[in-house]
Amino acid sequence: MIRYNPLEGKGVIQRVQFTIPGHPVGYLRMTQGQVKLMRIPRERVIAKSIKLWDRIKRYLDWKKYVQMSALLLKFPRKPASEYEKVCLNCMIYFENGVHSDPENVRKGIQDALFEGDKHVIGAYDYGYNKENPRTEIEIMWILTE
Numbered sequence: 748m749i750r751y752n753p754l755e756g757k758g759v760i761q762r763v764q765f766t767i768p769g770h771p772v773g774y775l776r777m778t779q780g781q782v783k784l785m786r787i788p789r790e791r792v793i794a795k796s797i798k799l800w801d802r803i804k805r806y807l808d809w810k811k812y813v814q815m816s817a818l819l820l821k822f823p824r825k826p827a828s829e830y831e832k833v834c835l836n837c838m839i840y841f842e843n844g845v846h847s848d849p850e851n852v853r854k855g856i857q858d859a860l861f862e863g864d865k866h867v868i869g870a871y872d873y874g875y876n877k878e879n880p881r882t883e884i885e886i887m888w889i890l891t892e
Contacts, residue, residue: 758890760831767816767856767882771839772809773847774854775802806855813859822886825862832891833861835869838883840876849873856884 784796785803792800825833837853853871857864 760888760890761822762888763820763822763884763886765817765820765884767813767884768879769812770842770880771847771852771882772806772855773851774858775806777803809855810859813856817860817884823888824860825866831866832889833867833869834885834887834889835860835867836885836887837869837871839871839873840879840881840883841873842877842880843875852882856882860886 781799781803784792784800785807787800789797789800789804835853835857837849837856839849839852849871853869857867857869861867
């Protein structure tokens with residue numbers, strides 16, 4: 748697990764670590780049109796939009812999976828005050844060399860776990876593990892004042 752604390756010497760209020768098993772999926776920015784597209788059942792989507800529909804569905808399913816993986820941990824979804832930052836560190840293990848950008852995987856996890864990410868900082872690293880693709884997460888709440 749990578750250890751990145753840009754606010755070294757400041758007070759760590761809380762630290763949570765957990766693992767998300769399975770092949771990681773990168774962040775997908777969605778337009779309003781794409782949000783509307785997801786309201787249509789797949790069998791009614793026109794042929795040229797099916798691939799996009801499948802990509803969006805895969806990302807939305809990944810977000811739910813990340814949220815379910817963290818559900819039992821019961822940690823705050825946003826900083827309690829303006830003097831607090833959240834540090835999200837990710838160690839990503841891909842199955843092979845064909846994968847999403849690791850920064851986009853971290854952004855997708857950040858999007859799934861936190862309401863508004865204005866105060867979220869952190870780092871990522873990646874490696875390969877064919878037998879056990881996964882993402883190891885470390886979240887720290889840091890007091891900055």
